[in-house]
Structure formats: structure tokens, C-alpha cells
Amino acid sequence: MRNLTxxxxxxxxxxxxxxxxxxxFKEIMTSLVKYLHTFVREVELTEAEWLxxxxxxxxxGQMCNESRQEFILLSDTLGVSVLxxxxxxxxxxxxxxxTVLGPFYREGxxxxxxxxxxAGDTPGEPVVVFGxxxxxxxxxxxxALLDIWQASAQGFYDVQxxxxxxxxxxxxxxxxxxxxxxxxxxxxxSYPIPYDGPVGKMLNVMxxxxxxxxxxxxxxxxxxxQPVVTHIFVEGDPYLDSDAVFGVKDxxxxxxxxxxxxxxxxxxxxxxxxxxxxxxxxxxxx
Amino acid sequence: MRNLTxxxxxxxxxxxxxxxxxxxFKEIMTSLVKYLHTFVREVELTEAEWLxxxxxxxxxGQMCNESRQEFILLSDTLGVSVLxxxxxxxxxxxxxxxTVLGPFYREGxxxxxxxxxxAGDTPGEPVVVFGxxxxxxxxxxxxALLDIWQASAQGFYDVQxxxxxxxxxxxxxxxxxxxxxxxxxxxxxSYPIPYDGPVGKMLNVMxxxxxxxxxxxxxxxxxxxQPVVTHIFVEGDPYLDSDAVFGVKDxxxxxxxxxxxxxxxxxxxxxxxxxxxxxxxxxxxx
Numbered sequence: 090m091r092n093l094t095x096x097x098x099x100x101x102x103x104x105x106x107x108x109x110x111x112x113x114f115k116e117i118m119t120s121l122v123k124y125l126h127t128f129v130r131e132v133e134l135t136e137a138e139w140l141x142x143x144x145x146x147x148x149x150g151q152m153c154n155e156s157r158q159e160f161i162l163l164s165d166t167l168g169v170s171v172l173x174x175x176x177x178x179x180x181x182x183x184x185x186x187x188t189v190l191g192p193f194y195r196e197g198x199x200x201x202x203x204x205x206x207x208a209g210d211t212p213g214e215p216v217v218v219f220g221x222x223x224x225x226x227x228x229x230x231x232x233a234l235l236d237i238w239q240a241s242a243q244g245f246y247d248v249q250x251x252x253x254x255x256x257x258x259x260x261x262x263x264x265x266x267x268x269x270x271x272x273x274x275x276x277x278x279s280y281p282i283p284y285d286g287p288v289g290k291m292l293n294v295m296x297x298x299x300x301x302x303x304x305x306x307x308x309x310x311x312x313x314x315q316p317v318v319t320h321i322f323v324e325g326d327p328y329l330d331s332d333a334v335f336g337v338k339d340x341x342x343x344x345x346x347x348x349x350x351x352x353x354x355x356x357x358x359x360x361x362x363x364x365x366x367x368x369x370x371x372x373x374x375x
Numbered sequence: 376m377r378n379l380t381x382x383x384x385x386x387x388x389x390x391x392x393x394x395x396x397x398x399x400f401k402e403i404m405t406s407l408v409k410y411l412h413t414f415v416r417e418v419e420l421t422e423a424e425w426l427x428x429x430x431x432x433x434x435x436g437q438m439c440n441e442s443r444q445e446f447i448l449l450s451d452t453l454g455v456s457v458l459x460x461x462x463x464x465x466x467x468x469x470x471x472x473x474t475v476l477g478p479f480y481r482e483g484x485x486x487x488x489x490x491x492x493x494a495g496d497t498p499g500e501p502v503v504v505f506g507x508x509x510x511x512x513x514x515x516x517x518x519a520l521l522d523i524w525q526a527s528a529q530g531f532y533d534v535q536x537x538x539x540x541x542x543x544x545x546x547x548x549x550x551x552x553x554x555x556x557x558x559x560x561x562x563x564x565s566y567p568i569p570y571d572g573p574v575g576k577m578l579n580v581m582x583x584x585x586x587x588x589x590x591x592x593x594x595x596x597x598x599x600x601q602p603v604v605t606h607i608f609v610e611g612d613p614y615l616d617s618d619a620v621f622g623v624k625d626x627x628x629x630x631x632x633x634x635x636x637x638x639x640x641x642x643x644x645x646x647x648x649x650x651x652x653x654x655x656x657x658x659x660x661x
Contacts, residue, residue, distance in 0.1 A: 130458070
């Protein structure tokens with residue numbers, strides 16, 4: 090392993106991986122080294138560009154903290170997250186398609202009763218979301234768990250916004266005997282992913298905007314079924330065709346139907362105008 | 376740009392790069408996205424593996440500080456640094472081959488006179504290094520600058536070791552009218568690259584040791600010539616064939632000749648036993 094040149098260095102590095110005990114780790118590292126070297130060789134990366142890459146990766150790591158995951162943003166904006174998601178969740182007909190988790194999921198949301206308002210006092214237009222969780226064939230799944238999170242009308246998740254209480258706009262909900270769920274919230278808005286870090290700078294140089302179309306996140310799970318990590322997107326959002334993280338699927342876009350009747354609003358203990366959204370989830374058996 | 380699947384997401388991401396103004400940045404990002412996606416698709420990366428990668432990259436960034444560059448270590452140990460070096464420094468016959476810069480170079484070393492001891496009081500076996508800087512055809516290059524740095528006999532650079540004075544084991548030296556240089560130092564030893572971080576953990580799982588064979592770093596430059604970033608390695612070192620960063624080249628290995636004569640040692644104002652090393656550098660015209 091001496092006298093390595095641009096022509097034999099890849100083979101030499103791959104040989105050092107031969108000793109790896111864990112077959113899967115060996116497979117991953119072998120592929121990674123092969124394509125990383127192919128990339129460097131194809132573009133003939135200069136030393137200045139290499140150093141810029143080192144500095145970019147370092148800054149990306151250093152931007153991360155408890156409420157900020159810049160490497161997930163990088164993965165998201167380069168389409169890696171949605172690719173990993175697609176590979177890992179090949180769905181049957183009738184099962185809800187998945188989309189990216191994103192960096193704002195938090196474990197430990199409280200389980201709330203039907204019709205609960207997960208928005209609390211957060212300002213925004215009231216929304217009632219309801220629907221059914223079923224098998225791909227349409228059989229109801231009682232006791233399915235919906236773990237829900239979303240940003241405020243200003244486009245901020247609780248962890249980004251000191252005005253919001255802890256675990257705001259988050260909640261867990263179980264379906265009833267008919268597989269039905271219902272909860273109240275506020276209408277989400279489109280928002281930029283955090284763009285004050287290295288990934289924001291990258292998007293800027295790429296002449297790409299950082300916006301995501303408005304959405305509500307869900308992880309829907311039930312015993313005996315594959316959990317699905319997904320969103321409901323708001324029909325009509327201007328960013329549906331240019332999501333900064335490539336996550337939009339037609340099957341996940343829902344009509345947020347506007348209602349102006351104060352009497353209708355009073356039924357849900359909210360004020361008009363308000364919106365209703367019906368969305369049905371299909372879970373694929375394990 | 377909706378309904379992206381594992382089959383069409385790469386094309387969709389590449390399309391967003393079409394708007395990039397800077398042709399070189401566009402070329403690099405296009406190649407990067409293509410091979411990054413190819414890697415993910417080839418190994419069918421699981422979500423747990425993706426998350427482990429995110430966490431590894433984050434920890435690598437967070438390990439970096441003023442005296443530690445973990446991403447350079449990662450680049451070095453995956454052979455990327457030596458590949459970038461080889462691509463950028465295709466040498467003519469008679470020119471000294473380059474090798475990796477490594478993470479311990481510091482600008483601003485003091486210029487010192489011939490025979491200066493860059494080790495100061497640092498404990499170790501005395502070494503006298505001398506030689507000539509020439510053109511590939513062997514014509515002397517007067518006034519060439521040698522920027523030199525190395526680790527102590529314990530294998531630590533100044534920035535890693537609070538026992539060493541600031542800028543210890545570093546110095547700049549100019550060749551004389553005959554292109555000759557000479558300086559004193561201590562014999563370097565093989566040492567592990569810093570392995571208490573994510574890269575060390577990676578090497579451990581790979582069953583690879585973190586050692587580099589003993590060496591002295593040089594950047595040799597002169598007006599009208601391409602600077603060369605290189606090392607002199609110590610002949611006989613046990614790690615010459617398994618350098619953790621793939622940097623060894625036969626042409627860079629030098630005999631450290633042992634001398635036991637106190638009279639010889641006195642000529643250099645050092646004590647026996649000591650070593651002499653002759654190494655001649657060839658610089659390629661710009």
C-alpha cells in the first residue's frame with residue numbers, strides 16, 4: 090500500500106475494507122468509497138474546492154444543536170431523504186405513501202382525546218381534521234395511533250419559537266372502533282426551512298428558494314401494520330411544485346374546505362371562518 | 376416536481392441544479408448528487424443507517440475546533456485527500472511527488488537560519504536534515520523556501536500538546552546560492568492520528584489501526600515553480616505499508632543514518648548518537 094496514484098488509490102482503500110467483520114457495514118463503506126472517489130475523479134476536484142467542502146461540512150456539523158439538524162436539511166435539500174424514504178417504503182395499492190420525516194419530529198407528544206385542539210391558543214385559522222385509518226382494502230383499523238406535528242401559521246415549530254409553549258402543535262390521537270379520528274388545529278402555512286446556515290447559503294448559490302408547501306406531519310401506526318411517516322399538504326399552496334425537500338405527492342394533497350357559517354363553527358367550539366379536511370390513511374400489514 | 380419515487384427523484388433534483396449560474400459549481404453539484412443517489416440506491420440504505428450517517432457527520436463536525444479537523448481526518452482515512460492530491464499534482468520526472476497536507480499545518484512559522492534546531496528543548500534523538508532543491512533537470516534553485524513541521528518523539532504536534540511551546544517543531548528555511556538547505560530537529564516517530572472522535576471509532580469498526588509512519592512535513596516553494604506539499608518518511612518504520620491516510624511513496628522514504636561519534640556530533644552542537652538525513656527536492660516549473 091505505497092505509491093498510490095489517482096489510478097490505484099481507490100483499489101488500495103477498498104482493500105483495507107476487506108477486513109471489516111460486519112458484512113453490511115463493509116458493503117456500505119465499499120460502495121461509499123467507490124462513488125466518493127468516482128465523484129472526485131470525475132470533477133477533478135481542486136484542492137481549494139476540497140477545502141471548501143471540508144469547511145462546508147464542518148460548518149454544517151457545528152450548526153447542529155438540540156433544536157437544529159443541519160445535516161438532515163442537507164440530506165433533504167439534495168433529495169437524499171426522499172430517496173431513502175422511497176426505497177424503504179415501497180407501498181402496496183391502497184396504502185398511504187410516505188414522505189420525509191424532516192428535522193422537527195419530537196418524541197413524547199401527549200395522547201389527546203378526539204376533537205382536542207393541538208394548537209391551544211396559538212393564533213391562526215381554525216381547522217378540523219378528520220378521517221379514517223383502514224387497511225389497503227378499506228377495513229377500519231381501531232386503536233391506530235396518529236402522532237401529529239406541524240408548524241404555526243407563521244411557519245415555526247415549537248422548538249424554533251420561544252412564543253410557543255413546550256410541545257405545542259403536537260399530539261397523539263387514537264382511532265375509535267370505526268377507525269375514525271378527529272382533531273382540531275390551525276391552518277399550517279408554507280414556510281422556509283431554516284436558511285441562516287450552510288444549507289441556506291447553498292440553496293442561495295443554487296438560486297433555489299427554501300420554502301416548503303404548507304403541511305401537517307403524521308406518523309400513523311397500528312399493531313400488525315407498517316407505520317407510515319407522511320404529511321397532508323394543503324391544496325392550492327404555491328410551493329407544491331417546488332418543495333425545497335422534494336416531498337410532495339399528489340395523493341397527500343388534501344382540500345382544506347372553507348366554512349363561513351358561525352353555527353357550523355359553534356359545533357366544534359371554534360369561530361368562523363374555519364376549514365375542514367378529510368383525509369383517510371391506509372396502513373399496509375407488516 | 377411531485378410524486379417523486381426512487382426511480383425519478385434523482386432526475387428531479389438534477390433539474391433544480393440547472394439554474395445554477397456558476398458552471399463549475401453546477402458541474403460539481405451535478406456529479407455529487409448523481410453519485411450520492413447512486414450510492415444510496417446501490418446499498419438500499421435503511422432509515423436507521425441514514426440516521427447513523429447523519430449522527431456520524433454531525434459528531435464529526437462537532438469534534439472540530441481550532442486545533443482539530445475531524446473532516447480532514449475522515450477525508451484522509453477514506454483516501455480522498457491523497458486522491459485529490461494526486462489529481463492536482465501530476466508531476467514530471469525529477470520533480471518531488473506530493474502527499475497529503477494533513478490537518479496540522481499552521482501558517483506563520485518563523486524563518487530560521489541554516490542549522491537552526493526547530494525542536495528547541497524538545498526531548499528526542501537529534502537529527503540533521505540536509506539536501507538540495509533543484510529543477511527536475513538538477514539545476515540548483517537558490518532562495519527556495521522550505522516550510523517544515525513535524526510531531527514530537529511522542530507523536531504530538533504542538534497544537535496537541537500543552538508541554539510544547541507555541542509553534543514548536545515548525546520553521547521556514549531558505550536554500551543558499553547552491554540550492555542547499557540544512558537544519559536540525561529530532562527524529563519523528565510513528566503516531567496515531569487522533570482517534571478519540573468519530574473517525575477513530577470508524578477505523579476501530581473497520582479493524583484498521585490509526586497509525587502513520589514517522590515523517591517530517593515540507594512545503595517547498597520557489598518563484599516560478601509549483602510548490603510541493605510532501606513528507607520525508609523514515610526508512611524502516613513499521614507502518615510504511617499501512618499508513619492510515621495512504622500517503623507513503625517510495626520516493627519519499629529516506630535513510631535516517633545513525634552516527635555514534637561524539638566528535639561528529641560536536642560539529643553540529645548536538646550529542647551522539649544522532650542521525651543524518653539527506654533529501655533532495657525537485658521543483659517543477661509553473
